Amino acid sequence: MKIRKAMEKARKEFAQQPAADIVAKKAHLYQEWTSPVYSETRQAVLDKERLAHNRCIAMFPDSPFLGPYKVLRTQIHQRTQAKGWNTLMVTSAVPGEGKTLTAINLALTFAKEFDQTVLLMDCDLHRQDVHKQLGVESDLGLVD
Numbered sequence: 001m002k003i004r005k006a007m008e009k010a011r012k013e014f015a016q017q018p019a020a021d022i023v024a025k026k027a028h029l030y031q032e033w034t035s036p037v038y039s040e041t042r043q044a045v046l047d048k049e050r051l052a053h054n055r056c057i058a059m060f061p062d063s064p065f066l067g068p069y070k071v072l073r074t075q076i077h078q079r080t081q082a083k084g085w086n087t088l089m090v091t092s093a094v095p096g097e098g099k100t101l102t103a104i105n106l107a108l109t110f111a112k113e114f115d116q117t118v119l120l121m122d123c124d125l126h127r128q129d130v131h132k133q134l135g136v137e138s139d140l141g142l143v144d
Helices: 002-015 019-029 048-053 067-083 099-113 130-134
Strands: none
Touching (some): 002 067, 067 099
């Protein structure tokens, strides 16, 4: 219940801030973290303004809205590690509940904080949105 309240509060506060302001304030922080270089997969360069506009806040280390995602990440990590699990699925019964945004921010948070490789798969067969939110070209889907 506390996480839900914190997420709702953060969502309201974040919605009131223009994306350009967030990017301008965080510009000096972009150099702090760089993604690893992989030789067998394609690399995508992410546009920070687009990420800020789409509420992908995990790219901004001191974002005031990152706290609830870090709490959720830690709780998930503790519970899955105790059972030896390494897979997480974000789902809901109806569209528009924030599955894509939650999955993206959790994936980024896990990858940055635990020095792990994270594979984020968009398994929605009707409306794939992860690549759109991240601003990455995608010509193949899960069925391909």
